[in-house]
Amino acid sequence: MSRRSRWARAFFAALSGLIAGFCALCVAELVAAAVRPEAGPVNAVGGAVIDRTPPAVKDFAVRNFGTNDKLVLQLGILALLAAFAMAVGVLALRHRRLGAAAVLVFGVVGAVAAVGRPEGLPGDALPSVVGALVAAGVLYFLVGRLAPRTVPSPAAGETEVRADQGTFDRRGFVIAATAAAVASAGAGFVGRRITASVQAGASASRGAITLPVPDAAAPAVPRGADLGIRGLSSFVTPNKSFYRVDTALVVPRVDAGRWRLRIHGKGVARPLTVDFQDLLRRELIERDITLTCVSNEVGGPYIGNARWIGVRLADLLREAGVKPPSRGGPADQLVARSVDGMTIGTPVEDVMDGRDAMLALGMNGEPLPFTHGFPVRMLVPGLYGYVSACKWIKDIELTTFDDYDAYWVKRSWSREAPVKTQSRIDTPRPFASPTAGTVPVAGVAWAQHRGIARVEVRVDGGAWQTARLAAEDSRDTWRQWVWEWPATTGSHTLEVRATDRTGATQTDERVGTVPDGATGWHSVVVNVP
Numbered sequence: 001m002s003r004r005s006r007w008a009r010a011f012f013a014a015l016s017g018l019i020a021g022f023c024a025l026c027v028a029e030l031v032a033a034a035v036r037p038e039a040g041p042v043n044a045v046g047g048a049v050i051d052r053t054p055p056a057v058k059d060f061a062v063r064n065f066g067t068n069d070k071l072v073l074q075l076g077i078l079a080l081l082a083a084f085a086m087a088v089g090v091l092a093l094r095h096r097r098l099g100a101a102a103v104l105v106f107g108v109v110g111a112v113a114a115v116g117r118p119e120g121l122p123g124d125a126l127p128s129v130v131g132a133l134v135a136a137g138v139l140y141f142l143v144g145r146l147a148p149r150t151v152p153s154p155a156a157g158e159t160e161v162r163a164d165q166g167t168f169d170r171r172g173f174v175i176a177a178t179a180a181a182v183a184s185a186g187a188g189f190v191g192r193r194i195t196a197s198v199q200a201g202a203s204a205s206r207g208a209i210t211l212p213v214p215d216a217a218a219p220a221v222p223r224g225a226d227l228g229i230r231g232l233s234s235f236v237t238p239n240k241s242f243y244r245v246d247t248a249l250v251v252p253r254v255d256a257g258r259w260r261l262r263i264h265g266k267g268v269a270r271p272l273t274v275d276f277q278d279l280l281r282r283e284l285i286e287r288d289i290t291l292t293c294v295s296n297e298v299g300g301p302y303i304g305n306a307r308w309i310g311v312r313l314a315d316l317l318r319e320a321g322v323k324p325p326s327r328g329g330p331a332d333q334l335v336a337r338s339v340d341g342m343t344i345g346t347p348v349e350d351v352m353d354g355r356d357a358m359l360a361l362g363m364n365g366e367p368l369p370f371t372h373g374f375p376v377r378m379l380v381p382g383l384y385g386y387v388s389a390c391k392w393i394k395d396i397e398l399t400t401f402d403d404y405d406a407y408w409v410k411r412s413w414s415r416e417a418p419v420k421t422q423s424r425i426d427t428p429r430p431f432a433s434p435t436a437g438t439v440p441v442a443g444v445a446w447a448q449h450r451g452i453a454r455v456e457v458r459v460d461g462g463a464w465q466t467a468r469l470a471a472e473d474s475r476d477t478w479r480q481w482v483w484e485w486p487a488t489t490g491s492h493t494l495e496v497r498a499t500d501r502t503g504a505t506q507t508d509e510r511v512g513t514v515p516d517g518a519t520g521w522h523s524v525v526v527n528v529p
Contacts (some may be wrong), residue, residue, distance in 0.1 A: 005168075009146050010090055012173060016146070017089020019177050020103060020139035021081055026188030028110070028131030033194035037250050038117075038340065039124035041110030041131060042081075046073050046249045048113035055412050055514045059295055070249050081106070092143040100140040107132020118407070119341025138180050145173040202253035206374055209256060211362045214286035214309050221288070224471035227480045231427030232442045235473070235480060236288075237304035239364050244371050245293045245302055245385070247407075248340045252392045256367075256375040261359070265398035266331040269321025276375050279361060282311045287356045287381075290448055290478045292419050294384040295513050299424045299522035303446065305477050308379060309362035314352045316359070322398055324352040331398035333415075335406055336378050336390035344390040345406035346380055347416055348398065355381050355449055356476065359393070381476040382449025384417040384517060414516035421447040421506045423455055423481075423498035423522060430524040436489050441467075442482040443522075447500035451475030454499040457483040459492055467496075475501065487528045495523040 025042065032040040038047070050073070053061075061069040084106070092099020110128025114120055146168045226235035256276045263272040286309045293302035323329030326349060334346045351357045357380040360368065368374040373391030380388035386408045401415050409415050423445035428434050445452045451472065456464040470480035485494075499505040510520035 005148075009093060009168060012146055012168075012170075013089045013093035013143060014086035015089065015177065016092070016139055016142035017085035017087065017099075018082060019142065019181055020089070020135040021085030021106075023138045023180055023184040024103070024106060024131035024135035025081075026131075026184035026191070027134045028127040030187040030191035030194075031130045032127040033191040033198075035123050035126055037195050038119070038252075039114050039121075039127050040250075041106070041114070041128040042074060042077055043249045044110055044114035044117065044124065044128065046070070046077055047117050047247065049073060049077070050247045050249075051117065059513055074249065089139065089143070092139055093146060096140060096143050099143065100136040103136040103139055104132050106135065117341055118343065119339070134184075138184075142173065142177055142180065145169060145176055199253045202255045202370070202374075205256040206367050206370070209367045211309055211365075211367060212280060212284065214284040216283070216285040218286040218288055218307055219473075221473055222471035225473050225480070227442065227470050227482055229427065229440055229442045229480075229482060231429065232480060232482075233426050233444055235305060235470075235477075236364065237306055239306070239366070239369050239372070242304040242306060242363075242372065243293065243302045245295055246391060247342060248392075251370050252339045253370055254339055254375055254392060259375045259394070261376065261394060261396065263316060263320045263396045263398075265335075265396075266400065267322055267329045267398050270319070272316065272320045274316070276361075279311050279359060279376065283315070284309055284361075285312060285356060285358060287358070288473050288477045289356065289379055289381050290446055290476065291379070291385055291389060292422075292446065292448065294386050294413065294417055294517050296422075296518065297513060298422070298510065298518050298520040299524075300518075303424075303444075303478065306364050308358065308360045310358035310360035310376075310379070313357040313359055313378065313380075314354075317348075317352060317398075322348070322352075324349045331400060333399050333401045333404065335397045335399055335404055336393050337395035337397070338390055338392045339394050340392060342390065343406040344378070344387060345401070345404070345409060345415065346378075346383065346388050350383060350388075351380055357381070357388075382419055384419055386413060387415075387417045412515055417516045419446065419448045420517045420519055421445075421450070421452075421498055421500045421504060422519075423496045423506065425457075425494060425496050425522055425524050428494075428524065428526050430526070432524075432526045433529055434487055434526060436487050436528050439485045439487040439528075440482050441485045441494055441496075442480065443496060444478045444480055445496075445498035446478035447498065448476050448478075451501040452479040452481075452498055453501045453503075455479075455481040455483075455496065456499075457485070457494060457496050459485065459494055461493070461495075464497070489528050491525065491527045493523055493525050495521045497521050 028041050065072045088102045107128045111125035114124035259276050290305040296302040325332045336344045360379050378390040424443045426443040445455050455467040458464045467481040467483040497506050508521050
């Protein structure tokens, strides 16, 4: 067989592997539609990777890719799968059965990843297993089409392979490969349609919701709370701009009509199960609350302020007979579980100390967006999200910190994490070139549940200058500030620090986000021409 023919066969063998991998994903998507979308192999493996990612790597991904971190992960998984598939295809060219068997490794990995996730069920293994079996069959068949054709021997009339002209049935291979790809694409399309149909029901349930007027409405945002300075974050963060940091590769779409929440566990005298309509019939409160992610670096974007509508969580707990530890209750931790398997541990004392901890149903005047926890999520002002803000919540268990470590605690984060006093310069942006003269230096500061008392700015390490604070909405929201800087020509470093209402000034010690939030002063360098 000529060298050119060998290379051609190797190319088509690698292509066979790719097609087999494509078939596996498409068929798995169809099966996952019947099981649940989260059970698909890419989602399952991606979720497993996230679960096992060290905090430093997770922080790197969030810092460098932001809300696109999950897309990057999925593309990486697909790239590795493609490389693996091509390698297996080439292997099958020499060892056909071994190559087909190697494809099953893909199924085993996906099945183990799916079942091993916190929310994993035995049936979650089916998409990966079925997809791998189909792929193994496709690979075995396609590689079989690459066998060299035989020609009659002119001397003896017997068949043999001509070593110098060995070829294969390219036309037959192309037909078989195209048929396999088209059939698989059809299966994937059907799977997507089924999934879309299921998701449409959840979307319809959200669209049918009209949030009632809250019994305890939030006061109007004070005049002057939003300074209206160009480049400064708006006081209320629009839903579409609100940050999203979670581990869900597939955003859960829960039908509000089927949603249930169970409250049980240690110290629960009367276990409760409530549905969405039960919550709507209860006393609803409306509050402005700023949320912050513990992954937010100094000066980072993972913070937002919204107006939330919900039910006081403490009322539900008291109805279930729960008492905080300060009143003799045996449970000091509330473990909230999401439909995607996330567990978030919150101090019971903080939930029941009078702050506006809630089960939120609405965000900025509309039902929660799916990306932010529809139909119901938990909020506890003053705590970082990873210990307070469970999205897509379905279960609340009362327990103790000694008895149970929630998801992030198992990954080296602190059990308790009150929000640290922080501030950020929004304008001028880093490396901006403002004109000499009066330049507004403005930003936001936050110390949820304590409030901001003072913000100071300094230039090039000089004396601290007191900034003008915007009107305060509440101690649970961030606060805008501005300082009029008499800018002069040259390169300058601007720094900011805030003091909360307890009198504590944020430290200049620069530390990372692990284990309980970043500290340090935010600074920007600008050049005034």
